[in-house]
Structures are given as C-alpha cells and as structure tokens.
Amino acid sequence: MTALDRASGAGVETGAVVKADGYGLGAAEVARTLARAGARRFFVAVAEEGAAIRAALGPGPEISVFGGHMAGDTGLIADLGLVPMLNSPEQFARHLAALPGHPFGIQLDSGMNRLGMEPADWAAIRADALAAEPRLIMSHLACSDEDTTGFNRKQLACFRDMTEGCGVPRSLSATGGILLGPAYHFEITRPGIGLYGALPFTEAAPVLRLSLPVIQIRAVEPGESVGYGCTWTADTRRIVATVAGGYADGILRYLTNRGTLWADGCPCPILGRVSMDLITADITDLPDIPDALDLIGPDQSVDEVAAAARTIGYEVLTSLGPRYTRRHVGAAAP
Numbered sequence: 230m231t232a233l234d235r236a237s238g239a240g241v242e243t244g245a246v247v248k249a250d251g252y253g254l255g256a257a258e259v260a261r262t263l264a265r266a267g268a269r270r271f272f273v274a275v276a277e278e279g280a281a282i283r284a285a286l287g288p289g290p291e292i293s294v295f296g297g298h299m300a301g302d303t304g305l306i307a308d309l310g311l312v313p314m315l316n317s318p319e320q321f322a323r324h325l326a327a328l329p330g331h332p333f334g335i336q337l338d339s340g341m342n343r344l345g346m347e348p349a350d351w352a353a354i355r356a357d358a359l360a361a362e363p364r365l366i367m368s369h370l371a372c373s374d375e376d377t378t379g380f381n382r383k384q385l386a387c388f389r390d391m392t393e394g395c396g397v398p399r400s401l402s403a404t405g406g407i408l409l410g411p412a413y414h415f416e417i418t419r420p421g422i423g424l425y426g427a428l429p430f431t432e433a434a435p436v437l438r439l440s441l442p443v444i445q446i447r448a449v450e451p452g453e454s455v456g457y458g459c460t461w462t463a464d465t466r467r468i469v470a471t472v473a474g475g476y477a478d479g480i481l482r483y484l485t486n487r488g489t490l491w492a493d494g495c496p497c498p499i500l501g502r503v504s505m506d507l508i509t510a511d512i513t514d515l516p517d518i519p520d521a522l523d524l525i526g527p528d529q530s531v532d533e534v535a536a537a538a539r540t541i542g543y544e545v546l547t548s549l550g551p552r553y554t555r556r557h558v559g560a561a562a563p
C-alpha cells in the first residue's frame with residue numbers, strides 16, 4: 230500500500246480494490262489491513278461483496294461498486310451505504326428513481342468495450358448526471374500492462390475528452406496504469422493486484438505465503454508409480470511427501486508433473502497428478518522431513534506459480550479456495 234501510494238504520487242488518493250474476496254486472501258482481513266495502512270476508499274465488483282467489507286470497516290470508509298446499480302441491489306446499496314458506479318443511462322435512471330440523493334459515481338467506457346457509458350450515452354445524460362453531483366468519474370484501461378499499439382494514449386485522450394471540465398474527482402488507473410506515470414493518475418487510483426504482491430507491480434512486497442502441511446511420507450522404489458493415472462514412475466528410489474492441498478484449493482491441475490513446492494530454499498518437484506485434496510512431491514534431497522511445503526513464499530512468487538500453470542497471478546490468487554486457514558500478519562505503518 231505504502232509503495233503504491235508513493236507510485237501514485239503526492240495529492241493522489243490510493244483507493245484499494247478488494248473484490249473477489251480480497252483477491253482470494255480474505256476480504257475482511259485484507260480490508261482491515263489496508264485501512265490500517267491508510268486506505269479510506271475501497272472498490273468491489275458487485276454489491277454483495279460490499280457486505281463483508283462494510284462489516285469489517287464500519288460506517289466511515291467509502292465502498293464503491295464497479296457493477297453499478299443492478300435491479301434488485303437497491304436494498305443492499307442503501308443498507309450498506311455503497312456507492313454504485315453507474316454504467317449506463319438505464320442504471321442512472323434506476324438509481325435516481327430508487328435512491329434519490331444517494332451517492333453514486335459514473336463509469337465511462339473509453340475504449341475497452343466492457344463496462345461503462347460510451348461517449349454518446351454520456352453526452353446524453355452528462356448535464357443531468359453532473360447536476361446530481363457524482364462522487365467520482367472513472368474508466369478502465371484495457372492494455373495498461375502490455376500496450377504494444379498506443380492504446381493507453383487513445384484511452385487517456387478519450388477519457389479526458391469525456392470528463393474535461395466536469396469538476397468531479399476522476400480515476401483511470403489500476404495497478405498497471407499507476408506505473409504509466411502521472412498523466413494517468415488523476416485524483417484517485419484503484420490498485421488491486423499490486424497490493425497483493427504480484428505483477429505488474431515489480432516493487433510489490435511479497436505479502437503472501439501458502440504452506441501445505443505434510444500428511445504422510447513414503448519411499449517409492451524404482452518402477453513404482455505415484456498418483457492417479459500412474460503418470461509418474463520412479464527410476465531411482467525416491468522419498469515422496471503427500472501434502473494437504475489440491476485443485477479444490479485452487480492449486481491448478483496443470484501443475485501436474487510440472488510445478489514445484491519448496492522447503493526452505495530446496496525445490497521439491499510435484500510428482501504425479503495434482504488431485505482434488507492432495508499433492509505428492511519429491512523430498513528425497515531434503516536434510517529433514519518437513520512439516521509443510523510452500524507453494525507460494527520467499528522461494529516462489531505468485532507469478533512464478535502462475536507461469537508454471539500457464540496463467541496469471543490474478544487467477545492463481547482468486548482461485549485459492551475456502552479450506553485454507555488465512556492468517557494475516559498486519560501491515561507496515563504507512
């Protein structure tokens with residue numbers, strides 16, 4: 230949080246994106262930790278996610294909803310004091326009719342074609358919307374971490390065109406956009422992944438450790454195989470540890486015979502298939518029998534796990550299932 234605040238720059242507020250259960254890490258604890266680090270503004274994807282955040286933080290902090298004001302959400306938005314980012318003229322009309330005077334923001338589509346009002350939608354309601362005093366006007370970048378065609382600059386120009394002279398705080402950048410520099414920061418930034426220690430924010434502190442307890446150890450003799458489908462067969466005698474964790478816990482099955490667990494700097498290759506609840510790994514070279522092996526930690530980052538699983542850190546984190554005990558060790562002082 231502190232490092233991203235610095236990257237956002239002086240006079241820019243860093244909001245915290247805590248959708249998808251705080252990127253899989255536990256929304257309530259993550260929100261409390263970020264609030265202790267100074268965050269006063271939080272973003273979730275859908276209104277339902279606001280409940281855990283509001284319960285964790287109490288009435289003060291602002292909680293905004295990217296999905297806007299959906300039919301059926303009025304009660305939640307009112308009761309939890311959420312700020313919907315209105316995505317269409319229909320949502321704007323719904324919000325004004327259902328909750329006149331209740332705070333809202335506007336989400337504009339500056340080229341991603343995913344969520345938000347397109348320029349013509351916005352032009353049609355802009356005067357009415359500004360008269361109702363939105364808290365925030367935001368848009369989202371499609372290519373902030375991999376722009377090869379100048380798309381960021383196009384979106385920036387489009388966002389400026391649509392919002393110049395509005396007199397409302399603006400927000401364009403998630404983690405990737407923060408790294409593009411001050412032109413992209415406006416008044417408020419919206420990092421998610423960078424808060425949780427993964428790319429594209431390379432200065433992120435490694436905030437996460439995922440340890441899997443060892444349940445059982447066995448010797449596997451040459452010619453014996455391990456796991457479902459007998460996909461791995463020993464050619465020399467190996468010591469194999471079976472750890473508690475599997476694809477039901479978000480440890481992607483693609484890591485079968487490919488991924489690595491770690492014990493204090495020593496790699497322990499995954500042998501055989503990742504199954505629903507269990508993984509088998511080679512601990513032959515370890516000096517002692519470990520209590521647990523790490524999938525994520527000082528020896529292997531979220532992004533290294535993602536690369537081995539042919540995905541991105543976002544998917545690794547948000548796949549983490551409900552069976553882990555999540556221990557939160559607090560944030561550094563801001």
Ligand SMILES: *Cc1c(COP(=O)(O)O)cnc(C)c1O
Nearest residue numbers: 246369403404419420421422423
């Ligand atoms: C998820 C999301 C963010 C956060 O993105 P990161 O890449 O995790 O920093 C910001 N804004 C919107 C609209 C999002 O959907």
